[in-house]
Amino acid sequence: xxxxxxxxWGRLSDAEHEIVPITSAGAAPSILATTAPGVARGxxxxxxxxxxxxxxxxxxxxGLNRFLGFDAETGILTCEPGVLLRDxxxxxxxxxWMLAVTPGTSVVTVAGAVANxxxxxxxxxxxxxxxxxxxxxxxxxxxxVIVCGPAENRDWFEATCGGLGLTGLIVSVTIRLKRVxxxxxxxxxxxxxxxxxxxxxxxxxxxxxxxxxxxxDITTDGGRRGILSRAxxxxxxxxxxxxxxxxxxxTRGGPTVPFVPPFSLVNKATLPLLNRAYYRMQHLSLGSSVxxxxxxxxxxxxxxxxxxxxxxxGFFQHQCVLPRSVGLEAVSExxxxxxxxGQGSFLGVxxxxxxxxxxxxxxxxxxxxxxxxxxxxxxxxTLALLSxxxxxxxxxxxxxxxxxxxxxxxxxxxxxxPRYTEFLxxxxxxxxxxxxxxxxGS
Amino acid sequence: MAAAVSKGSSAGSAWSARSxxxxxxxxxxxxxxSAGSRGNSGAWPTDxxxxxxxxxxxxxxxxxxxxxxxxxxLLIGRSSEKLDAMxxxxxxxxxxxxxxxxxxxxxxxxxxxxxxxxxxxxxxxxAAAGAGLTVLxxxxxxxxxxxxxxxxxxxxxxxxxxxxxxxxxIEACADTMTAGTIAVLGSVAGDRGRRKNYIYGAxxxxxxxxxxxxQHRLAASPLRVVLVKPGPTATPMTASLPQxxxxxxxxxxxxxxxGVNAGAAVVYAPKKWMLIMGVVRNIPSPVFNRLxx
Numbered sequence: 001x002x003x004x005x006x007x008x009w010g011r012l013s014d015a016e017h018e019i020v021p022i023t024s025a026g027a028a029p030s031i032l033a034t035t036a037p038g039v040a041r042g043x044x045x046x047x048x049x050x051x052x053x054x055x056x057x058x059x060x061x062x063g064l065n066r067f068l069g070f071d072a073e074t075g076i077l078t079c080e081p082g083v084l085l086r087d088x089x090x091x092x093x094x095x096x097w098m099l100a101v102t103p104g105t106s107v108v109t110v111a112g113a114v115a116n117x118x119x120x121x122x123x124x125x126x127x128x129x130x131x132x133x134x135x136x137x138x139x140x141x142x143x144x145v146i147v148c149g150p151a152e153n154r155d156w157f158e159a160t161c162g163g164l165g166l167t168g169l170i171v172s173v174t175i176r177l178k179r180v181x182x183x184x185x186x187x188x189x190x191x192x193x194x195x196x197x198x199x200x201x202x203x204x205x206x207x208x209x210x211x212x213x214x215x216x217d218i219t220t221d222g223g224r225r226g227i228l229s230r231a232x233x234x235x236x237x238x239x240x241x242x243x244x245x246x247x248x249x250x251t252r253g254g255p256t257v258p259f260v261p262p263f264s265l266v267n268k269a270t271l272p273l274l275n276r277a278y279y280r281m282q283h284l285s286l287g288s289s290v291x292x293x294x295x296x297x298x299x300x301x302x303x304x305x306x307x308x309x310x311x312x313x314g315f316f317q318h319q320c321v322l323p324r325s326v327g328l329e330a331v332s333e334x335x336x337x338x339x340x341x342g343q344g345s346f347l348g349v350x351x352x353x354x355x356x357x358x359x360x361x362x363x364x365x366x367x368x369x370x371x372x373x374x375x376x377x378x379x380x381x382t383l384a385l386l387s388x389x390x391x392x393x394x395x396x397x398x399x400x401x402x403x404x405x406x407x408x409x410x411x412x413x414x415x416x417x418p419r420y421t422e423f424l425x426x427x428x429x430x431x432x433x434x435x436x437x438x439x440x441g442s
Numbered sequence: 443m444a445a446a447v448s449k450g451s452s453a454g455s456a457w458s459a460r461s462x463x464x465x466x467x468x469x470x471x472x473x474x475x476s477a478g479s480r481g482n483s484g485a486w487p488t489d490x491x492x493x494x495x496x497x498x499x500x501x502x503x504x505x506x507x508x509x510x511x512x513x514x515x516l517l518i519g520r521s522s523e524k525l526d527a528m529x530x531x532x533x534x535x536x537x538x539x540x541x542x543x544x545x546x547x548x549x550x551x552x553x554x555x556x557x558x559x560x561x562x563x564x565x566x567x568x569a570a571a572g573a574g575l576t577v578l579x580x581x582x583x584x585x586x587x588x589x590x591x592x593x594x595x596x597x598x599x600x601x602x603x604x605x606x607x608x609x610x611x612i613e614a615c616a617d618t619m620t621a622g623t624i625a626v627l628g629s630v631a632g633d634r635g636r637r638k639n640y641i642y643g644a645x646x647x648x649x650x651x652x653x654x655x656x657q658h659r660l661a662a663s664p665l666r667v668v669l670v671k672p673g674p675t676a677t678p679m680t681a682s683l684p685q686x687x688x689x690x691x692x693x694x695x696x697x698x699x700x701g702v703n704a705g706a707a708v709v710y711a712p713k714k715w716m717l718i719m720g721v722v723r724n725i726p727s728p729v730f731n732r733l734x735x
Contacts, residue, residue, distance in 0.1 A: 063498070066531035077534075091535050 048406030141430025162360025494581025605645030
C-alpha cells in the first residue's frame with residue numbers, strides 16, 4: 001500500500017489515493033475485505049472521476065496481466081483483468097484474430113473496457129465490448145465470488161458491463177475475438193461540407209463498411225465541414241509491418257508531450273488554426289489506402305501523454321448521444337453554442353450509433369448520433385458552456401458518456417440512464433468512487 | 443490450447459521436450475542469425491533459461507525474448523502454481539514456442555549444481571544451443587530494511603536469497619556452460635550502501651563482485667557475463683514504496699533484453715541510473731552521511 005497522487009485522463013484533479021496492488025485473483029477477497037471501501041483502477045484513461053476516489057483506496061490490478069487460455073478454433077480468450085487491449089491486438093492479430101470491438105485507445109485494460117462498456121467505430125454492426133464477453137468473474141468486498149455472463153447470472157452481467165467497477169472487482173474476463181485476415185484495413189477518407197451531407201454519407205457507408213467515424217471541424221460556422229473515414233479489414237500479405245508494429249511494448253517510443261505547458265496549447269488563438277491545419281492534413285489523404293490497424297483505430301496512441309497539451313488545468317470531454325430523429329437539429333445547436341463560445345478543441349468526433357440495445361444497465365450507446373468535443377478547462381466559463389450543452393442533450397432525450405464525464409448534473413444522469421435504480425441493487429456497498437458518490441449517492 | 447507447455451521435475455528430462463530440429467539450428471545462431479534482421483544489436487538467444495522466472499522483471503524479459511524469436515524457455519522457480527500461470531500465458535502469446543517449467547530449491551548448492559547440469563551440461567539442449575543460450579538469474583527477496591535490520595536471522599535470509607544464491611547460480615553456469623550468455627539481476631542499490639536498504643544493497647554488491655570476477659576469468663572464452671542493474675521499478679516487490687519515479691517494468695525489461703543480447707558487461711535500466719549512481723558513488727562520505735535518502 002502506498003499513497004500516490006492520481007489524475008485521470010482529463011487531468012482535472014491530482015489528489016492523493018491509497019494504492020493497493022491486487023497481487024493475485026486468489027488474494028483479492030482478503031485484500032478487498034481489509035482495504036474497502038475503494039474502486040479498481042486500470043490505466044486511468046477515463047476522462048473524469050469514474051476511477052478516482054480521493055483520499056481513499058484504489059485497487060490496482062494492472063499487475064494481473066496474464067493470458068489464462070486461448071482456443072485457436074473458436075477465438076475465445078480468457079485473461080486476467082489488467083491485460084491491455086494493446087497486448088491482445090498485437091498478440092492475436094498475428095494469429096488471425098482481433099478484438100471485435102475496440103475503443104479509440106488501446107492503452108486500456110480489458111476490465112476497464114468491460115466496466116465502461118466501451119464501443120468503437122463499428123457500433124452499428126458489432127455493438128459494444130460487452131456483446132463479445134462470454135464470462136466475467138467478480139470478487140465482492142464481502143468475499144463472494146460471482147461468475148456471470150450472457151447465459152449465467154445475466155442480471156449480474158448486465159449490472160457489471162458498463163457498471164463503472166462498482167459491482168465487484170473483475171478478476172478474469174473471457175471474450176470472443178473476431179477472425180481477421182490480418183492487421184490491415186482498407187480505409188477511405190471522404191470530405192463532407194454540411195451536416196446533412198454527413199448523415200447521408202454515414203448511412204451509405206454503414207451499409208458497406210464495418211468501421212465508420214468522422215472528424216468534424218467545430219470552428220467553421222455555417223458549412224459544417226469534416227472528414228469521414230470508413231474501413232474494412234483486408235488481407236494484404238505483401239506488406240511488411242510498420243516499424244514497431246509487433247512487440248510487447250510496441251507503442252512505446254512514439255513522440256511524447258514531454259511536460260505540461262503552463263497554459264493550454266489549444267486555446268482561442270490556436271483553435272481555428274489547428275482545425276484548419278487538421279482539415280488540410282486530412283484533405284491530403286482523401287481516397288483509399290491500405291493502413292495498419294494502429295493508425296486507424298488508435299491515432300492518438302501515437303503521441304504519448306497528449307492530454308498534457310491542454311495545460312495544467314486539464315480538460316473536459318463532452319461526449320453525448322442524441323436520438324436520430326432530432327440529431328441534425330441538436331448537433332447543429334451544440335456546434336452553434338460551441339462556435340459562439342470560442343472554446344473547444346480540434347478533436348471533434350461525429351459518428352452514428354446503431355440500434356442494438358446495449359447489455360449494460362449503465363451502458364452508453366443508444367441509437368442515434370454521437371458527438372464528442374474536448375474543452376480545455378477555463379473554469380467557470382467552460383462549466384457554463386457545458387451546462388448549456390447539457391440542456392440541449394436533455395431536451396433531445398440523449399445522454400452523456402459516463403467514462404468521459406466529470407461533472408454532469410444528477411438530473412441528466414437519471415434522465416439518461418433510467419436503469420440506474422435497478423443497478424443500485426447490484427452495487428457493492430464496499431465499492432465507491434467519486435463518480436458513484438456524485439451520481440449514485442454512495 | 444496449441445501451446446507446447448510441459449512440466450518436469452528434473453531439468454534434463456523436462457527440457458528434452460524440444461524438438462530435435464530446433465536444437466539443430468540453434469548452434470548456427472551467433473552473429474549472423476535472424477537477430478541482425480530485427481535490427482537489434484547483439485545476438486538474439488534461441489533458448490532462454492530464467493531462474494526466479496515469475497518475478498515481474500524476469501517475466502517481462504522472457505516475453506520479449508520469445509517475442510523476438512527465442513524458441514524455447516525454461517522457467518525455474520519455487521512455486522509450481524506461479525510457474526504454471528506464467529507458462530500458460532507464454533503458451534497463449536507464443537503458440538510455437540516450447541515453454542517448460544521446473545520447480546527447484548534455489549538456495550541449496552547441490553540443488554543448484556544439479557539443475558544447471560540438467561539444462562547446460564554435456565548432451566543437454568542448452569549445451570547444443572551454444573551461443574544461443576541465455577540464462578537470466580533473477581531471484582531475490584526485497585524484505586523491508588527495518589525488518590532485516592531488526593533480526594539477524596532476517597538479515598541472513600536476505601543476504602542468502604538475494605546475494606549468495608544468485609552468485610552460486612552464475613558460478614555454476616560459468617562452470618558448466620561453454621558458450622552463451624549468463625545474466626544476473628543486481629541492483630543500483632548495490633552501488634553504494636545507504637541506510638534505507640544496505641542489507642539488500644550488500645547482497646546485490648556481492649553479485650557485482652562475482653560478475654566482475656567471472657568476467658575477468660572468462661574474458662578469453664565465448665561465454666559472456668552480464669550484470670544488470672535495474673533502478674527502482676514498479677513491481678509487486680516495490681508495491682509498498684511511493685510509486686512516483688518508479689520505472690515501468692516493460693520499459694526496464696526492454697533495456698535489459700537489449701543489453702543482455704548485446705553482451706554488455708553492465709546494463710543500467712533505465713540508463714539514467716548510470717549517471718545518477720556515478721554521482722552517488724562519488725559523494726564524499728562526510729557529505730553523504732549527512733544526506734537523508
